[in-house]
Amino acid sequence: MVCGGFTCSKNALCSLNVVYMLVGLLLIGVAAWGKGFGIVSSIHIIGGVIAVGVFLLLIAIVGLIGALNHHQVMLFFYMVILFLVFLFQFGVSCSCLAMNREQQEKLLNATWGMMGNGTRGALEKQLDCCGLFNTTASQAQFVSEVQSCIAPCKGTKKCYTCGGLMLQHSAEALQILGGVGLFFSFTEILGVWLAVRYRNQKDPRANPSAFL
Template identity: 55%
Template sequence: MVCGGFSCSKNCLCILNLLYTLVSLLLIGIAAWGIGFGLISSFRVVGVAIAVGIFLFLIALVGLIGAVKHHQVLLFFYMIILLLVFIIQFSVSCACLTLNKDQQSQLLEVGWNNTNSAKQDIERNLNCCGFRNVSEEENCPVMCSKMSHCSPCAPILEEYSGIVLRFVGGIGLFFSFTEILGVWLTYRYRNQKDPRANPSAFL
């Protein structure tokens, strides 16, 4: 039997939103774990990760309630928000996958110059000082700075930036297709009649 009925659409939408709920909780948990173990001390980075996790959780909650109750208004707003998230995420994912080495290097340098706490986290975790020159960092938190044999962070970051961007872009692209699937499922589900409802009721 082809999955096109009311119950099948409802169950698929519920499963998709449960998946989004798990991803949002995982995102919040990883951010909390990173700050708890001292891997990240930047509250801005953690705040952004937690805010994205909470936003995704709220979207999934709206979709889940709308799917369970077959609530037309909630499903409409869920569909519109999910479509906007798809457009943004798809664009960012494609940008991550198409950046060349020079663009990656410029992006890293801009990020490095615009943060202090994350900069110290990077230096501590990678055991390096400064971005391109060791001398440019006066208060380096790592032990190698006291022994005068530190290496700059730029070569290490540039080595892994391509892998990280491809990974982030790939994951983002995968989830963007689940979002467009969610939009299609929601649109289909909104226009289906609940077989248990009053046949004369407008749905």
């Protein structure tokens, strides 16, 4: 049967959802591995990565079952949710690719403010830095952060700011994150297109007089 027929659409949609399931399991596994080896100590980061992995896994399971059974309702909800995920991921990816240095500093400030003391301490120890940015506007806060800093460099009094170190690699990280997100967003719109096409195709093994 030519590609674009019922069987081809079914196999393509099943294959795409199997890939999504593997990515979801990979996210869950990496988060658990990072927590187990102490690479990431923040329960919020671990929980967020696991939540994304579980969500992707559930969506992939719904899509896979819908594709195998040609289930109209499951395929409908699958393509609607996947399209919403595509819109969100496409917007975030484009924002990452277009973010300049000033916007990166604002994002780091906002993220640093939401971190708990334990997460900040773990980050300072891992990067061997103290505080975020040593600016005039936040001088008092920076002094307080340095006093509570547990990084090894504190004893040498030659500590860099964590914000400065992160900004050195943030542009490259945002480019990679935006590029990967943009790539996966196009696979999601491919999944939506396949689901729409597959829903409107007639199962050749079904009763010819039955409704879709």
